[in-house]
Amino acid sequence: MPAKPSLPSPALYGRPISISAVAEQAGVSIATVSRVINASKPVSADTRGRVEAAVAALGYRSNPFARGLTRGESRLLLVLVPDFANPFYSETIKGVESVVRRHGYSIVLGGAPDARGPEQPSLDAVYNRLVDGVISLANFQDLQPLIKDLPNLPWVACSEFIEDSGLPHASIDHGQAALDAVQYLINRGHRRIALLGADETYLWARQRHTGYEAALKRANLTLDPQLVRVARGTDYSFGMEAAGALLALEAPPSAVFAVSDTLAIGAIKAFRRAGRRVPEDIAVVGFDNIPLSQVFEPALTTIAQPMFELGAAAARMLLERLAGGQPESRTLQHALVVRESA
Amino acid sequence: MPAKPSLPSPALYGRPISISAVAEQAGVSIATVSRVINASKPVSADTRGRVEAAVAALGYRSNPFARGLTRGESRLLLVLVPDFANPFYSETIKGVESVVRRHGYSIVLGGAPDARGPEQPSLDAVYNRLVDGVISLANFQDLQPLIKDLPNLPWVACSEFIEDSGLPHASIDHGQAALDAVQYLINRGHRRIALLGADETYLWARQRHTGYEAALKRANLTLDPQLVRVARGTDYSFGMEAAGALLALEAPPSAVFAVSDTLAIGAIKAFRRAGRRVPEDIAVVGFDNIPLSQVFEPALTTIAQPMFELGAAAARMLLERLAGGQPESRTLQHALVVRESA
DNA sequence: CTGAAAGCGCTAACAC
DNA sequence: GTGTTAGCGCTTTCAG
Secondary structure (H helix, E strand, O other): OOOOOOOOOOOOOOOOOOHHHHHHHHOOOHHHHHHHHHOOOOOOHHHHHHHHHHHHHHOOOOOHHHHHHHHOOOOEEEEEEOOOOOHHHHHHHHHHHHHHHHOOOEEEEEEOOOOOOOOOHHHHHHHOOOOOEEEEOOOOOOOHHHHHHHHHOOEEEEOOOOOOOOOOEEEEOHHHHHHHHHHHHHHOOOOOEEEEEOOOOOHHHHHHHHHHHHHHHHOOOOOOHHHEEEOOOOOHHHHHHHHHHHHOOOOOOOEEEEOOHHHHHHHHHHHHHOOOOOOOOOEEEEEEOOHHHHOOOOOOEEEEOOHHHHHHHHHHHHHHHHOOOOOOOEEEOOEEEOOOOO | OOOOOOOOOOOOOOOOOOHHHHHHHHOOOHHHHHHHHHOOOOOOHHHHHHHHHHHHHHOOOOOHHHHHHHHOOOOEEEEEEOOOOOHHHHHHHHHHHHHHHHOOOEEEEEEOOOOOOOOOHHHHHHHOOOOOEEEEOOOOOOOHHHHHHHHHOOEEEEOOOOOOOOOOEEEEOHHHHHHHHHHHHHHOOOOOEEEEEOOOOOHHHHHHHHHHHHHHHHOOOOOOHHHEEEOOOOOHHHHHHHHHHHHOOOOOOOEEEEOOHHHHHHHHHHHHHOOOOOOOOOEEEEEEOOHHHHOOOOOOEEEEOOHHHHHHHHHHHHHHHHOOOOOOOEEEOOEEEOOOOO
């Protein structure tokens, strides 16, 4: 027994050693080896000892393909992410990882398929049954081809989802959150409030847009279409771009509700570059509460989403689904975090 | 033939359809089906047509486990990442993805194993041969158990590597880059320059540290140990923490070289919170040139790493290795980007 | 050009 | 408690 426990070293030269080699070495049948490896059936202490010794000596590791073939599962989960440079997604993924790993699953990250072409390796992994299930953060418009199969696939949505589809999802109430954000701006006396929106093929983008309008309506403010800008992505640069357009207006807004912190940060950058002070000249509230939002200057007033917990919840739901259960969709709490930008 | 081409829909009820179902439907043997699927041997146009029709009609997709079992490969590559919330890593991963995908591979993202425990699912995936190869951005100290097997594993390092190990890697010249950064500060008249370092189990952290010292030495500046702070991580918060310590010094520095943009941003935040102006009272140069660095206020003066290209290069090297080649390590170019913070 | 058949490594009945 | 054996779905000789 080695002094410090370490990964047994498998045969790296020649072919990898198989279960039969272990069986031979231990003087038992392959079935017995399988039993001790999987603890699937009782095995006498004596034989178990011999098998374990053989496994250790040979550095045996079971072949995942053979195992997958017979068991019909891989213990691999696919996480579909629109853009993993966006901190919202990376935090969420961390949440997924944390629960999934405890249950012996690993995650495969897939870029969400877009219109770029017919090659959709991630979806292949689904249909091929290489992965046991999917957690999707992607927009379902891009996932069109498989929508009809959704009820039959072990699939869970996170943040994004399809209304009334029965597809289980973990999310916050985007509409209410947006309403809260805009209401806050109204309470602070703002009357010309712009919406810096995102690609509305995303449900969350549509819902936040709706929440924005609802807040205005509730305050009897007229909705000025000029004040609604939809950015083409959530990178900082898109925020700057949209903010520039807002500034060019004859009557620019006194406040902006951005549907993503990255967009908000880009907008603030553009405003300051144009000589505007935030929040004095123009107030900005963001959405997500990414780690950067409290470090950025001015620190962002934003809607906090429980990103990590959202991922964890989705993961738990998928695990439940895989175990044959019928997980309930969950709506987690958001919160307005007031800092400096508004 | 459907109007719009879409993913063939596999049998989702009951068992998935197998190659023999296709063979039966097409009136051929499974061997022939295999041949047309893989284009491995010539098949008459007529039979090929029938097989293809059957595949389409049934929505057949080959079972990746069975295929992996016989072929001994999965077309899955593992990318080991220390922290995928760090933009440096996410950009790099994008680079990996872009080349790998074109070659029919998918990537599995693995959290790099740390000392947290013996459970190392990512490494298991390697030893189990579930993945065909690995691109590691992780620190090799944490990878200790497998170092001895390295020469035999299809493994490529990115940014991080082991000197003189023969392990192929794609990286920049961290030492020279750090030297460039500090030299710039010296040229601007700074004499008390602090190092905001990172966990030195990372080679890049050690090399950047070395570069810092080399620059000071070259300018005949004395090395004040008090001015060297090693942060416990690269999150913004660690940068703030370390910067606070620097400020508490009797003779604080007039400039700081941070080995990561996230650290630099955290430091700037701490400085401003303490009433210091950047760069007037204290100059800061970062490292990486993450997207945020040009949006942050003040915009970061930093060393640009070709993140995307680093990932892409590593991916190409791994692919070459898998094809039986002996890829050369590559050192990519860095560049000092002067903006506002120094 | 095509079919029959032998495995790949493993799990899960089914015997004993 | 343990061994034998029949597949899992696929690729690949080997015949023809």
